[in-house]
Amino acid sequence: MSKPVIKWVGGKRQLINDIKRLLPKKYNRYFEPFIGGGALFFDLKHTNAFINDYNPELTNLYKILRDNPQELMSDLDKHINESEYYYELRVLDRDVKKFKKLTLVERASRFIYLNKSGFNGLYRVNSKGECNVPFGKQKNPRYYDAKNIMSCSELLKDTEITTGDFENIKEHIKEGDFVYFDPPYVPLSETSSFTGYTDKGFDEDMQLRLRELCDYIEELGAYFMLSNSDTPYVKELYEGYKFHIVEATRSINSKASGRGKIKEVIVTNY
Ligand SMILES: C[S@@+](CC[C@H](N)C(=O)[O-])C[C@H]1O[C@@H](n2cnc3c(N)ncnc32)[C@H](O)[C@@H]1O
Helix, strand or coil: CCCCCCCCCCCCHHHHHHHHHCCCCCCCCEEECCCCCCHHHHHHCCCCCEEEECCHHHHHHHHHHHHCHHHHHHHHCCCCCCHHHHHHHHHHHHCHHHHHHCCHHHHHHHHHHHHHHEHHHCCCECCCCCECCCECCCCCCCCCCHHHHHHHHHHHCCCEEEECCHHHHHHHCCCCCEEEECCCCCCCCHHHCCCCCCCCCCCHHHHHHHHHHHHHHHHHCCEEEEEEECCHHHHHHCCCCEEEEEEEECCCCCCCCCCCEEEEEEEECC
């Protein structure tokens, strides 16, 4: 059994059972183009999968987990859970020259460290792509579980990893394949939008492009499943496909709605 190695906003751990219930009975290759923390991917343990994310620190982490798990763990052992050290590491991405000097293992290790020692497991960047999460003041964050690192590494050996826009997967999908989309959600209201995953945000044009990719998958004879917020816009966008309503407890959300249960939709073409 593998578990995500980082905490990720919008992580799908609590919806896994709903999602598994709604998977197609049979399919060939598994694709997840908005991999994030990869809750479903690590749970399903597919061989020959294809994962992608726009965030290069995240995809570098998965490549290092796959290719250099031992070096990654040794590097993680050097970190200290102190505010001054935290901000020294955080600030590195403000200086391109310094950042480029880090090895890819050091970058992956820094990413896990910031995620575990930062506030609430939140990874957020500003418009320049720089991490701006404050120190989290946790007592003893555990940076890794060796058994889990090795099991994730094993799973990833068989996985293709790309960095960039979700359309990266398009030319690789074939009839009978399955794609799980977990994009940044359509905001519930104007004020509750959370667009800090990347320096670009995820606007209406992107939501439309994503719908077009779903139509392409349908025409190809492949399967897709997509998570999103339960809003009239999403219903309109995916009209003609199947809707399943599920409930999730959101912990990182707009101030007003706090931590209550929120309805989400899962759209499928099967
Ligand atoms: C809701 S999160 C996915 C959460 C994931 N399912 C989990 O369990 O942790 C959305 C992800 O989409 C990525 N993203 C944002 N814009 C993107 C784009 N245009 N193409 C690909 N990935 C993108 C973000 O970096 C983020 O990791």
